[in-house]
Amino acid sequence: xxxxxxxxxxxxxxxxxxxxxxxxxxxxxxxxxxxxxxxxxxxxxxxxxxxxxxxxxxxxxxxxxxxxxxxxxxxxxxxxxxxxxxxxxxxxxxxxxxxxxxxxxxxxxxxxxxxxxxxxxx
Numbered sequence: 183x184x185x186x187x188x189x190x191x192x193x194x195x196x197x198x199x200x201x202x203x204x205x206x207x208x209x210x211x212x213x214x215x216x217x218x219x220x221x222x223x224x225x226x227x228x229x230x231x232x233x234x235x236x237x238x239x240x241x242x243x244x245x246x247x248x249x250x251x252x253x254x255x256x257x258x259x260x261x262x263x264x265x266x267x268x269x270x271x272x273x274x275x276x277x278x279x280x281x282x283x284x285x286x287x288x289x290x291x292x293x294x295x296x297x298x299x300x301x302x303x304x
Contacts, residue, residue, distance in 0.1 A: 185231035186210040187298050188245060189274070190220050192239045200234065208289060208300025216241045229257055231298035237266035237280070245276060261297045263290070
């Protein structure tokens with residue numbers, strides 16, 4: 183269940199904060215700001231244990247990026263967690279977990295831990 187996790191967030195401060203929090207907890211994190219960087223990370227690194235994405239990115243909706251990723255052979259079942267400033271209860275059509283902003287760190291860690299294990303070497 184170990185592996186790396188992918189953070190996709192176009193806001194620099196939010197991206198750095200999420201990546202730092204997860205890295206401090208022992209997770210191997212790759213952070214991207216857009217679809218192009220996400221595609222490069224997936225091509226270079228392979229399948230992440232989970233994708234943590236902002237729901238509304240500047241270049242494409244997070245749901246679209248995850249759907250595109252899941253269309254890759256072998257990536258069909260990569261779990262995703264979406265983060266948004268929109269009230270999560272208004273997002274009934276999204277089947278993946280949604281965490282509201284400001285982020286409940288305990289809830290986020292709980293969701294990530296369902297799919298990833300911290301790196302024991304940290």
